[in-house]
Amino acid sequence: xxxxxxxxxxxxxxxxxxxxxxxxxxxxxxxxxxxxxxxxxxxxxxxxxxxxxxxxxxxxxxxxxxxxxxxxxxxxxxxxxxxxxxxxxxxxxxxxxxxxxxxxxxxxxxxxxxxxx
Amino acid sequence: xxxxxxxxxxxxxxxxxxxxxxxxxxxxxxxxxxxxxxxxxxxxxxxxxxxxxxxxxxxxxxxxxxxxxxxxxxxxxxxxxxxxxxxxxxxxxxxxxxxxxxxxxxxxxxxx
Numbered sequence: 613x614x615x616x617x618x619x620x621x622x623x624x625x626x627x628x629x630x631x632x633x634x635x636x637x638x639x640x641x642x643x644x645x646x647x648x649x650x651x652x653x654x655x656x657x658x659x660x661x662x663x664x665x666x667x668x669x670x671x672x673x674x675x676x677x678x679x680x681x682x683x684x685x686x687x688x689x690x691x692x693x694x695x696x697x698x699x700x701x702x703x704x705x706x707x708x709x710x711x712x713x714x715x716x717x718x719x720x721x722x723x724x725x726x727x728x729x
Numbered sequence: 730x731x732x733x734x735x736x737x738x739x740x741x742x743x744x745x746x747x748x749x750x751x752x753x754x755x756x757x758x759x760x761x762x763x764x765x766x767x768x769x770x771x772x773x774x775x776x777x778x779x780x781x782x783x784x785x786x787x788x789x790x791x792x793x794x795x796x797x798x799x800x801x802x803x804x805x806x807x808x809x810x811x812x813x814x815x816x817x818x819x820x821x822x823x824x825x826x827x828x829x830x831x832x833x834x835x836x837x838x839x840x841x
Contacts, residue, residue: 645828654817654833655772670828671730702771715821715829717762720771 615639618703618721624729625690625697633688633724635703642708644686645718648672649700658701661686662708690726698727731756731822735832743840748805750835752818759823761794761801766834767814798823808839 616637625631637644643662647655657670661680675694680686686705690697704718732755742748752761760779764772776785778794778801785792791804801818815834822830 647831652836655819655831657828660828715759717774717777718772718829719774723771 616703616705616719616721618701618724620724621722623724623726625726626729628692630689630691631726633690633701633703633726635686635688635721636684637686637703637705637719637721638684639705639719640683641705641719642683643706643716644680645704645706646670646676646678646686646688647702647704649702649723655702658688700725731830733818733820733830733832735816735818735835737835738833739836739838741838741840742808744810745807748808748812748837750803750816750818750837752801752803752820752832754799754820754822754830757798757823758820759798761798761818761820762829763792763801763803764817764819764831765814766817770814772817805837808837810839810841813837813839 619634645660646658649655656672658676659667659670659678661667664680664683667678667680677689701724703721706716706718709715734753736751760777762777763775765775766772776792781798782796783794789806793802815836817831817834819829819831
C-alpha cells in the first residue's frame, strides 16, 4: 500500500539533545512538508520541500532543520535551540500543482509525539 | 500574512442534529480543502473545492465555497458518533507560491 511512514511514534528528548524524526513516502510525491500541532490547535508549517536537495522555511522554522537527499525521505531534526519542542509532529506529502505550486491535497503520516524528559 | 479563521472552535451536538463549521480567509484562495482529524489520529483529506460558488456533497456532508473565494462551510446532516473529530479547512492564497494555510479547526463532539 502507498503511504507515508513516520517513526518513531513516541520520542523523548533530554535537555540539550538533538533528535531526528523520520518521514518516508512511497507515493512518488514531489512535495513534502513538516507540521507542528499543539493540543487543541491547528497545523503550523515548519519546513517544506518541492524537490530533492531543496527546501524552504515555513512559519515556525527556528530551532528545526531538515534535509531532502532522496525524493522519498524528508527527516526533521529538532535541535536543542527549540526550547519548547513538546508537540505532535506531522509529515505530509503531495503532488505539485500548476506552475510547481504546492497547493494540492496533502497525505499525512500517523505523526510523532515528542516530549521533554 | 494570510489568516484562516474557523468558527466555532468547539461544537457539541446530540446525535441526529445537524452541524456546520465556517471558514474565513483574509485573502482570496485558489482552492479550499477540508480535512478531518479523529482524536489521536492524523488529518485525512476530505474534499477540494476550486470554483467560485461551488457546492459538493459526500453523503451527509455538504461543502460550499463562497462566491468571493474567501470563505467556505461544511455542513453535516443528522450527525452520527462516527463524525466525531476536528474538521480543518485549508487554502493556498490565490496567485501566490505560498503554501496551504490551515484554519484552527472545529472540534465536533457528538453525544449519543
